[in-house]
Every structure is written in C-alpha cells, then in structure tokens.
Amino acid sequence: SQQGEEDPQALSIQEGENATMNCSYKTSINNLQWYRQNSGRGLVHLILIRSNEREKHSGRLRVTLDTSKKSSSLLITASRAADTASYFCATVRAQKLVFGQGTRLTINP
Amino acid sequence: DAMVIQNPRYQVTQFGKPVTLSCSQTLNHNVMYWYQQKSSQAPKLLFHYYDKDFNNEADTPDNFQSRRPNTSFCFLDIRSPGLGDAAMYLCATSQGTQSYNEQFFGPGTRLTVL
Numbered sequence: 001s002q003q004g005e006e007d008p009q010a011l012s013i014q015e016g017e018n019a020t021m022n023c024s025y026k027t028s029i030n031n032l033q034w035y036r037q038n039s040g041r042g043l044v045h046l047i048l049i050r051s052n053e054r055e056k057h058s059g060r061l062r063v064t065l066d067t068s069k070k071s072s073s074l075l076i077t078a079s080r081a082a083d084t085a086s087y088f089c090a091t092v093r094a095q096k097l098v099f100g101q102g103t104r105l106t107i108n109p
Numbered sequence: 110d111a112m113v114i115q116n117p118r119y120q121v122t123q124f125g126k127p128v129t130l131s132c133s134q135t136l137n138h139n140v141m142y143w144y145q146q147k148s149s150q151a152p153k154l155l156f157h158y159y160d161k162d163f164n165n166e167a168d169t170p171d172n173f174q175s176r177r178p179n180t181s182f183c184f185l186d187i188r189s190p191g192l193g194d195a196a197m198y199l200c201a202t203s204q205g206t207q208s209y210n211e212q213f214f215g216p217g218t219r220l221t222v223l
Contacts, residue, residue, distance in 0.1 A: 092206075097154070
C-alpha cells in the first residue's frame with residue numbers, strides 16, 4: 001500500500017512560473033525524500049528532509065515538511081522546460097522506500 | 110563516474126519465454142533493489158538484497174526471481190513472462206536501508222511481452 005500520495009496528479013505551467021507539488025503520508029516518519037523521473041528513465045534523488053526540519057532548499061528547489069499534518073510540499077521556482085518530469089515523494093517503512101503516485105509536471109515553453 | 114547500469118535498455122520477449130535483466134553498479138553499495146513500474150504508476154518494490162541476504166516482498170509473484178552473484182551485479186529473472194509483466198524494471202542501490210539513505214537508480218529496462 002502507498003505511504004505517500006501526491007497532489008496534483010498532473011500539473012502544466014508556463015516556463016518561468018513556479019510549480020508546487022504536495023505529498024501526504026500516513027504514518028510517522030524520520031525522513032521524507034523527493035525524487036524526479038524523466039520520461040522513460042530511472043529516478044533521481046532530489047532532496048531529503050528530516051522530521052525535525054521544516055524547510056530545506058537546494059538550488060531552485062524548496063521543500064517543506066509539516067509533521068503535524070503529515071504533509072510535504074516541493075516548490076520549483078522559475079521553472080524550465082528541462083523540469084518536465086514526474087516527481088515522487090517517498091518515505092521509508094520497514095527499511096523500504098515507499099513511493100507516492102507522483103505528480104506529472106509539464107513545463108510549456 | 111560511479112553509477113548504476115542496466116542492460117538491456119529495451120527487451121522484447123514472447124509470452125512464456127524466460128528473460129533475464131541485468132544490473133551492475135560501481136558504487137560498491139551493499140543493497141540492491143528491483144522495482145517494477147507500470148505506466149503512470151509509482152515504482153513497486155519486488156525484492157532487495159542486503160549484501161547476500163535476499164528479501165522478497167510478500168506480493169511478488171513466484172514468477173520473479175533474482176540472483177546476486179557478487180556485490181556489483183544483480184539479475185532479475187522472469188521465468189514465464191505474461192502480458193501483465195510488461196513494464197519498466199528499475200534497479201537501484203543504496204548503502205544501507207536507513208531512512209536517510211538515498212537510492213541511486215539505473216535508467217531502467219523496458220520489457221515488452223508479445
């Protein structure tokens with residue numbers, strides 16, 4: 001069963017706009033990870049946020065975590081065409097990564 | 110560069126004909142994973158090796174097996190592929206299985222079953 005669920009399932013925006021994706025999870029976590037998957041490729045780790053962190057930045061990425069609401073968000077600022085991909089949140093349960101269903105992000109030039 | 114390599118990238122097989130997918134890594138990680146990912150779905154863990162210890166997921170069909178002859182290589186064997194086994198198969202590695210361990214993925218093998 002899924003641990004994380006992403007919202008929205010699909011998002012289409014214009015290049016230069018900001019993109020926000022949300023993830024909700026069910027059980028307590030130590031960390032939450034975000035991955036990107038380009039079409040037909042493997043996943044690439046983007047960022048990890050620990051349960052005692054509220055916000056974390058990496059370049060144009062900003063991740064927030066609200067453990068009281070069991071939710072996380074991924075913000076991509078100043079989007080580029082190359083950001084077109086699926087984005088998955090993932091948590092660890094029983095020593096295994098469990099992925100959400102993902103958000104398919106399309107950046108229109 | 111250290112990486113995870115999967116071969117072949119595309120595999121076509123016939124219904125019921127055994128097929129083997131391979132994965133190799135230069136990261137020297139002790140954990141290797143196999144995921145199945147169907148279109149527009151999340152990756153689903155099939156099994157993983159922690160060193161030589163094999164860990165099968167409860168809902169992984171018996172049709173799927175794996176071998177890890179050494180640290181660097183891991184194979185996914187599908188004994189009798191069915192049409193429902195057509196998917197992307199992703200190999201991943203990590204150093205440990207703690208929640209802070211990121212996983213490194215290969216590019217995947219897309220399996221077509223005719």
